[in-house]
Amino acid sequence: MKVSAEEVKHIAQLSRLTVPETEMQIFTEQFNQILSYADIMQKVDTTGIEPTPYVLPITNAFREDIAKPGVSHEAALSNAPAVENDGFKVPRVLE
Amino acid sequence: MTKYITVIGLEVHAELKTKSKAFCSCSTEFGGTPNTHVCPVCLGMPGALPSLNKQVVEFAIRVGLALNCEIKPYNKFDRKNYFYPDLSKNYQISQFDKPICEHGHIDINLDGVEKRIGITRIHMEEDAGKLNHSGASISTSDSSSVDYNRAGVPLIEIVSEPDMRSAEEARAYLENLKAILEYTDVCDCKMQEGSLRCDANISIMPEGATEFGTRAEIKNLNSFRALVRAIEYEVERQKEVIEKGGKVVQETRTWDDANGKTLSMRSKEEAHDYRYFAEPDLVPVDLDEAWIERVRAELPELPAQRQARLMEQFGLPKYDASIIVASKAMAEYFDEAVKNAQDAKGVSNWLLGDVSAYLNNEGISISEFKVSPAHLAELVNLTKEGVLSSKLAKKVFAEMLKEDKAPKALVKELGLEQVSDEGAIMKLVEETIAENPQSVIDFKAGKDRAIGFLVGQIMKKSKGKANPGMVQKMLKEKMQ
Incomplete structure (x- = not known):
């Protein structure tokens, strides 16, 4: 692959990362190295084997519907780079 | 001119009425100071782990059964990945390939024609936070402030088949769906507050075509009126594009209610490349048959059943019953009033007529209506018993709107009792005959209009209080 x-x-765009043109080749090579390792797995014959998205045989882990206080307003915003109107301030959304 | 067929599918998001969020214990209370109902889970802090609220599953099963769906015992959650500031984790926990419900339907009725609208699926997911823009609109703002109080509030998304062919069908579908969500008591259904949201997928195709046209997804439809207007606008826009030799582009558009237009939304996230994968932090759901059957047994009476009951039990016409059951609160008001009323159709007439007109005028719902069901029933009875003419009943009703007093007391207070005393009426009849000799001659000459004039005169003299049936009868007898 x-x-x-x-x-x-x-992928860089979806991840909101700027990759300089000069580094594009090295990233592409590294991606392909990783994918070719995954290719080894692709060779295994999995006919008749169900996909295994979960490794544990557990289902139905529920919580009862009871509201409890979370963290304080101040603590919630304490790591925000910028705060405005009690909210996390973010740059403009549309281009 | 080519004739086009409109094809519409709706995606409806309903916020579930749970006390706590879908994957953490924060309160779901609406409003409040931004970022006060938050915790590491809904703020997307590294290492925080979600845990599923059982009530969300219960509600999803209930809606699924009410919408005639197959409930899928095995269902699981997935991550839908995209970057947008209202999403704290940069993914939304949703259900992708294994939703909890599939293959349902709603039957709608337009002008007596029944039509079945398919429901593709219902899945559980979490709501995003809320962006408050610094400027007047999203496009003129330099920055936004994010409130995560809503982040993680449970939603169900109900996706219809592209089975609707007109704005009116889409409206009827949404009205039916809203009523069912109200009856099953899973959602507030306040479109203005956003607890019920609707997106419409709209396309057009030439008559006779076998393949659907390219669709546009319209967002920001906050009312039934917006839904209808947006569909009508969008159909015309797509026709124009095609007639001019262009092609409809598959895109997301937003409804601009103030200007009555749909506008293309070009956000930074243009590619719909969500890279779904199974949410590794939540184990799958595996419903046992007993749970599903318990929810089925506990299903409340649904709008269609209630309509049938009102028709059968009270002999209401289908039209009356369908309007009363469309709102759960209205149906409950009717049931309450009819307990004390001697005339169910009379209650229905008031609800569909003067009461609805008053509510529309005031812009309030029946749950905010001050007149109690018992008092409305009493008013119906006073009319039925002949104490009040329909004209005077309206007068009493107007007083009840000012203050919710018992109609009997108001009738006394206002001196409005209908006069059914023979002696008193005879006196008025004799007076009127003496004053209008020409009308008596006309009546004897066979002019029917003369009697109407005389009745009118008598009613005037009695200030509307004379029993009109008795007046008519005694007048005729006197002139024979």
Whole structure:
């Protein structure tokens, strides 16, 4: 399985990362190294085996519907880079 | 001119009426100071782990059964990945390939024609936070302030099949769905506050075509009126694009209610590349048959059943019954009033007529209506017994709107009792005949209109209080 520089760019965009053109080739190579390792797994014959998204044989872990206080307003905002009107201030949303 | 067929599917998000959030114990209370109902889980702090609220599953099963769905015993949660500031974790916990309910339907009725609208699926997910923009609108703001109080509030998303062919069908579907969500008591259904939200997928295709056209997804539909207007606008817009030789682009558009238009939304996240994968922090749900059957047994009376009951038990016409059951609060008011009323149709007439007109005028719902069901019933009875003419009943009703007093007391207070005393009426009849000799001659000459004039005169003299039936009868007898 091979990915192109174009796909790496797309993934960077989805992840909100700026990858300089000069580093694009090295990232593409590294991506492909990782994917070729995963290729080894692809060779295993899995006919008739159900997908295993969960490793534990547990289902139905529920919590009762009871409201409890969370963290204080001050604590919630204490790590925010900027605060405005009691909220987390973020840069403009639209381009 | 090519004729086009409109194709509509709706995606409805309903906030569930739980006390705590879907995956943490924070309160779901609406409003309040921003960021006061938050914790490491709904703030997306590293290492915080979600745990599923059992009531969310219970509500999803209840709605699924009410919407005739298959309940899928095995269902699981997935992460839907995208970057947007209202999403604290940069993914939303949702259900992708294994939702809790599938293959349901709602039957709608438009002008007596029944139509079945398919429901593709219902899945459980969490709500996002709320962005408060610094400027007047999202496009003119340099920054936004994020409130995570709503983040993690449980939602169910109900996805319909693209089975609707007009704005009116879409409206009827949404009205039915809203009523069912109210009856099952899972959602507040306040469209203005956003506890019930609707997105519409709209496309058009030439008549006779077998493949649907490219669709646009319209967001920000906060009322039934907005839904209807947005569909009508969008259909015209797409027609124009096609007639000019262009192509409809698959995109998300927002409804601008003030200007009555849909606008293209170009946000930073353009690619719908959500890279769903199973949420590793939540184990799958595996419902046993007993749970599903218990919820089925506990299902409340639904709008369609209630409509049938009102028709059967009280002999209401289908039209009356369908309007009364469309709102749970209205149906409960009717049931309460009819307990004390001698005339169910009379109660229905008041509710559909003067009461609805008053509520619409005031912009309030029946749950905020001050007149008690018992008092409305009493008013109906006073009319039925002949104490009040329908005209005077309206007068008493107007007084009841000012203050919720018993109609009997108001009738006394205002001196409005209908006069059914033969002697008193005879006196008025004789007086009127003496004053209008020409009308008596006309009546004897066979002019029917003359009697109407004379009755009118007598009613005037009695200030509307004379029993009109008795007046008519005694007048005729006297002139024979």
